Amino acid sequence: MCPPGSRGVPKASRALLLLPLLVWLLGTPRGVGAGASQRAELRVRVRLPxxxxxxxxLQADSDNDSIILELRKPDGTLVSFIADFRKYVKIFRALILGELEKGQSQFQALCFVTRLHHNEIIPSEAMAKLRQKNPRAVRQPEEVRGLEHLHMDIAVNFSQGGLLSPHLRNVCAEAVDAIYTRQEDVWFWLQQGVDSSMFKALPKDTEQALLPHCGQVEDLGKPCVCHYGLNLAWYPCMLKYCHSHDRPVPYKCGIRSCQKSYNFNFYVPQRQLCLWDEDP
Structure with a gap:
């Protein structure tokens, strides 16, 4: 007897459909009743670049329409990525460990806030339904998306940041004075009704062009342009659709995984706020 939905599909094709280690489960996830909050967490092993x-x-909250991704880098840095679909906001946070033997603080926090575009990552309700067949498998992305350079020229007022996204107050609590965004994203959010008073312009491009990169500055009290790069090693970026003779339209049957790197440049009033940035 053929499994449901496989009638008319060649055996080889059915085998291919079973290959993905992360599968789409149709219907209500186990343990979640009708009307209950669909919160789910998936832990996967991933290979870094x-x-x-x-x-x-990977945590999904379908009720609040958000996704949280967290991973720890080999140097101990904790990287968090939040996609807030309701507010069209994505937040990158890095908790960078300091070198105590050099007199640095225990850690330094950075938050970068940008606009969330359509189809950057799968919907929260889709993420909540993901399961893996082999938890010990090491995931590698099917697609490596291009490096994105972002010039962060606006500071975000932490005390009002909850109006931009309710996640910001929790995620960026350690980065009160280091929350950055871009003018082009601010323009979009203003059109969505966000209050402009939460944003403060940093020195203009023409002024920053006269400043050295922090890696070239020895005086820890001097202003400079800081650089920070981070990488999302593995995340579900697209839904896959399958075809069947039993179904008139394509149906969701899996995900496509991606890797994405970001380079952030931003102004700091003192070199000591960018101690990790060193010239090669």
Whole structure:
């Protein structure tokens, strides 16, 4: 007897449909009743661009329409990515460990806030339904998306940040004075009704062009342009659709995974706020 939905599909095709290690489960996830909040967490092992393997946490909240991704880099840095679909906001946070033997603080936090575009990542309700067949498998992305350079020229007022996204107050609590965004994203949010008073312009491009990169500055009290790069090693970026003779339209049957890197440049009033940035 053929499994449901496989009638008329060649055996080889059915085998191919079983290959993805992360599968789409149709219907209500186990343990979640009708009307209950669909919260789910998936932990996967991923290979970083440098070759090391780390564990990544993917949390989906379909009621609040958001996704949280977290991973720890080999140097101890904790990277978090939040997609807030309701507010069209994505937040990148890095908790960078300091070198105590050099007199640095225990850690330094950075938050970068940008506009969330359509189809950057799968919907929260789709993420909540993901399961993996082999938890010990090491995931590698099917697609490596291009490096994105972002010039962060606006500071975000932490005390009002909850109006931009309710996640910002929790995620960026350690980065009160280091929350950055871009003018082009601010223009979009203003059109959505966000209050402009939460944004403060940093020195203009023409002024920053006269400043050296922090890696070239020895005086820890001097202003400079800081650089920070981060990488989302593995995340579900698209839904896959399958065809069947039993169904008149394509149906969701899996995900496509991606990797994406970002380079952020931003102004700091003192070199000591950018100690990790060193010239090669």
């Amino acid at each position: 440098e070759g090391q393997v780390t564990e990544e946490s």
